[in-house]
Amino acid sequence: MPEPSPPRVLYRARRIVQFHETDAAGIIHFTAFLTYMEEAEHALLRSRGLSVLVETPEGRLSWPRRAVSCEFERPVKFEDEIEVAVSIQRRGRTSLTYGFDFTHQGAPIAKGRMTSVCCRMTDGAAPIAVPIPQAFLDRLEAEG
Amino acid sequence: MPEPSPPRVLYRARRIVQFHETDAAGIIHFTAFLTYMEEAEHALLRSRGLSVLVETPEGRLSWPRRAVSCEFERPVKFEDEIEVAVSIQRRGRTSLTYGFDFTHQGAPIAKGRMTSVCCRMTDGAAPIAVPIPQAFLDRLEAEG
Amino acid sequence: MPEPSPPRVLYRARRIVQFHETDAAGIIHFTAFLTYMEEAEHALLRSRGLSVLVETPEGRLSWPRRAVSCEFERPVKFEDEIEVAVSIQRRGRTSLTYGFDFTHQGAPIAKGRMTSVCCRMTDGAAPIAVPIPQAFLDRLEAEG
Amino acid sequence: MPEPSPPRVLYRARRIVQFHETDAAGIIHFTAFLTYMEEAEHALLRSRGLSVLVETPEGRLSWPRRAVSCEFERPVKFEDEIEVAVSIQRRGRTSLTYGFDFTHQGAPIAKGRMTSVCCRMTDGAAPIAVPIPQAFLDRLEAEG
Numbered sequence: 098m099p100e101p102s103p104p105r106v107l108y109r110a111r112r113i114v115q116f117h118e119t120d121a122a123g124i125i126h127f128t129a130f131l132t133y134m135e136e137a138e139h140a141l142l143r144s145r146g147l148s149v150l151v152e153t154p155e156g157r158l159s160w161p162r163r164a165v166s167c168e169f170e171r172p173v174k175f176e177d178e179i180e181v182a183v184s185i186q187r188r189g190r191t192s193l194t195y196g197f198d199f200t201h202q203g204a205p206i207a208k209g210r211m212t213s214v215c216c217r218m219t220d221g222a223a224p225i226a227v228p229i230p231q232a233f234l235d236r237l238e239a240e241g
Numbered sequence: 242m243p244e245p246s247p248p249r250v251l252y253r254a255r256r257i258v259q260f261h262e263t264d265a266a267g268i269i270h271f272t273a274f275l276t277y278m279e280e281a282e283h284a285l286l287r288s289r290g291l292s293v294l295v296e297t298p299e300g301r302l303s304w305p306r307r308a309v310s311c312e313f314e315r316p317v318k319f320e321d322e323i324e325v326a327v328s329i330q331r332r333g334r335t336s337l338t339y340g341f342d343f344t345h346q347g348a349p350i351a352k353g354r355m356t357s358v359c360c361r362m363t364d365g366a367a368p369i370a371v372p373i374p375q376a377f378l379d380r381l382e383a384e385g
Numbered sequence: 386m387p388e389p390s391p392p393r394v395l396y397r398a399r400r401i402v403q404f405h406e407t408d409a410a411g412i413i414h415f416t417a418f419l420t421y422m423e424e425a426e427h428a429l430l431r432s433r434g435l436s437v438l439v440e441t442p443e444g445r446l447s448w449p450r451r452a453v454s455c456e457f458e459r460p461v462k463f464e465d466e467i468e469v470a471v472s473i474q475r476r477g478r479t480s481l482t483y484g485f486d487f488t489h490q491g492a493p494i495a496k497g498r499m500t501s502v503c504c505r506m507t508d509g510a511a512p513i514a515v516p517i518p519q520a521f522l523d524r525l526e527a528e529g
Numbered sequence: 530m531p532e533p534s535p536p537r538v539l540y541r542a543r544r545i546v547q548f549h550e551t552d553a554a555g556i557i558h559f560t561a562f563l564t565y566m567e568e569a570e571h572a573l574l575r576s577r578g579l580s581v582l583v584e585t586p587e588g589r590l591s592w593p594r595r596a597v598s599c600e601f602e603r604p605v606k607f608e609d610e611i612e613v614a615v616s617i618q619r620r621g622r623t624s625l626t627y628g629f630d631f632t633h634q635g636a637p638i639a640k641g642r643m644t645s646v647c648c649r650m651t652d653g654a655a656p657i658a659v660p661i662p663q664a665f666l667d668r669l670e671a672e673g
Contacts, residue, residue, distance in 0.1 A: 115568055116581060117270050121263035121319050121438060122447040122506055128261060128419050136547055143608070149548060150409060150607055159410040166454035172512060175265050175582055176575070218410055224460060259424055260437060265582060266591040266650055275560050280403055287464070293404060294463055294553060303554040310598035316656060319438055320431065362554055368604060405558050409551035409607050416549060463553050508584070
């Protein structure tokens with residue numbers, strides 16, 4: 098029986114580790130990976146003409162996170178250039194789970210996941226999950 | 242002729258240098274001081290029952306910055322406890338300039354200034370400077 | 386059969402959501418929770434007379450992360466005060482997995498986990514995992 | 530008498546305003562400009578084959594800041610693309626003062642200055658200012 102094929106990579110981003118992202122242990126601070134994940138998600142959306150924050154006649158749509166995780170295999174340091182490959186691990190009715198594979202000079206350094214929920218935002222009230230618009234999905238999964 | 246007396250200290254905050262605020266040079270990253278300045282401004286306001294962001298019937302009021310500066314005299318490092326004394330250096334019609342004196346174990350480590358402008362915020366348009374409400378000033382300068 | 390008892394809370398920290406930790410969706414940015422987790426881990430250690438970064442005759446000891454995760458149940462906003470309760474979920478030979486329960490006014494808002502590995506840090510080389518010193522564990526689990 | 534000519538632009542960087550750099554007022558948080566200044570300084574150095582942090586036989590050389598300032602003319606928001614032009618405002622024996630001109634779609638949005646001091650870093654002691662190596666200056670001011 099064949100192996101399930103790995104999820105298709107929708108976007109690749111490159112990023113230099115900035116000085117303010119390092120810490121006194123001399124390496125990258127782990128929160129930088131979470132920041133990179135978000136930046137890569139948004140760059141993927143932009144590459145499709147989409148945005149994570151849009152004002153619509155029915156109110157502001159955004160994508161608060163339901164869950165995030167990251168496993169760190171190897172540290173990187175100031176000015177290392179890293180690559181992150183973004184895929185979609187799971188499509189829900191109101192949420193998307195993205196996968197992030199981080200490499201440095203071809204070697205894996207970290208692996209992350211993030212579940213973002215399509216929500217209507219209302220000032221002073223909790224975000225309300227809404228079905229992901231089909232037009233959004235069509236664009237997102239189009240060839241980059 | 243007497244020296245002008247230094248501005249009255251309106252608030253004193255204490256803060257431990259966090260690990261994510263250090264960098265690979267082994268000391269605090271300079272942007273942390275700017276963050277501390279903002280945190281101290283907001284803590285001062287809270288101590289007077291005020292906030293830097295309020296929804297009013299006439300719209301959202303907030304205080305974007307017009308200018309910020311900081312001079313660094315001595316570095317501090319992870320887990321050093323620092324103190325910041327907040328004063329008002331200048332009252333304008335629509336703006337306040339705060340002064341921040343940073344010390345560590347009694348020795349000066351940095352000195353900052355920040356000018357915040359009282360603004361009406363409108364989504365999709367530039368903030369509009371408005372006169373600082375008198376009630377805000379009365380509370381701010383009341384004894385802490 | 387009885388339920389396993391929940392892990393003992395070793396430390397409770399309180400934290401006000403800062404302005405720079407919010408985003409244009411009007412709520413806390415998710416990376417702030419990861420920052421809070423680290424700050425609470427370090428505050429726990431400090432409360433026991435320990436530190437996450439120590440220089441020893443054998444070199445610098447620190448605790449890079451192997452994994453981190455967080456599930457978000459409810460958003461909070463600027464100036465909300467949140468509480469985080471820290472426990473130990475798992476003791477390994479070289480690593481500790483901390484659990485973090487976030488609440489706001491008594492209601493759960495997020496739940497996190499972080500695995501930190503006791504390492505000898507060497508400039509220009511990968512961190513080397515080393516067994517957690519027994520004295521460290523004894524202090525950590527002493528009554529706060 | 531002729532106007533003094535403006536300092537030569539040594540480097541131009543482009544940067545998209547990231548979501549985590551916005552705040553609940555709906556615009557960019559002011560600390561992001563300070564971060565951009567540092568990132569542009571470091572990108573300028575990299576473009577010349579230099580780095581802000583180097584290990585040498587005589588110890589670690591880095592560039593702690595002596596002073597930083599920024600004036601904000603116009604806010605920008607999530608996903609705006611801004612440009613920053615870096616020049617040198619002043620060359621000291623041990624320090625460099627950089628100027629930063631920020632624009633968005635050609636219009637000025639902010640103006641910053643940062644004085645960085647060439648220092649030998651020693652763990653557990655204050656940084657010691659040292660003369661800027663001539664080879665560093667030669668490279669820095671070479672045509673980009």
